[in-house]
Amino acid sequence: xxxxLLSLGAGLLVGIVYSLISVRSPAPPVIAxxxxxxxxxxxxxxxxxxxxxxxxxxxxxxxKSDCGPHVLGELPGRSAAAPPTEAPTPRDKV
Numbered sequence: 001x002x003x004x005l006l007s008l009g010a011g012l013l014v015g016i017v018y019s020l021i022s023v024r025s026p027a028p029p030v031i032a033x034x035x036x037x038x039x040x041x042x043x044x045x046x047x048x049x050x051x052x053x054x055x056x057x058x059x060x061x062x063x064k065s066d067c068g069p070h071v072l073g074e075l076p077g078r079s080a081a082a083p084p085t086e087a088p089t090p091r092d093k094v
Contacts, residue, residue: 051058
């Protein structure tokens, strides 16, 4: 949670400085950010549809484990709880 608060604080500080020197923020408008959220959510439609058409159930646990991290990123506290995974070696892919 601390990195999120630090990021918010840094953003607020930069916003105040921009306001003091009368500069417009280069940040995209809210409508663009909503469009980006739509893209992230839309990317999850294909895996869900594939799972449904193959006859597998789409449970909330599956959505949380497979779709949630992609849309929301790594949430605070998840990195400490999840054990580190080893990267696959080239021979594992064969």
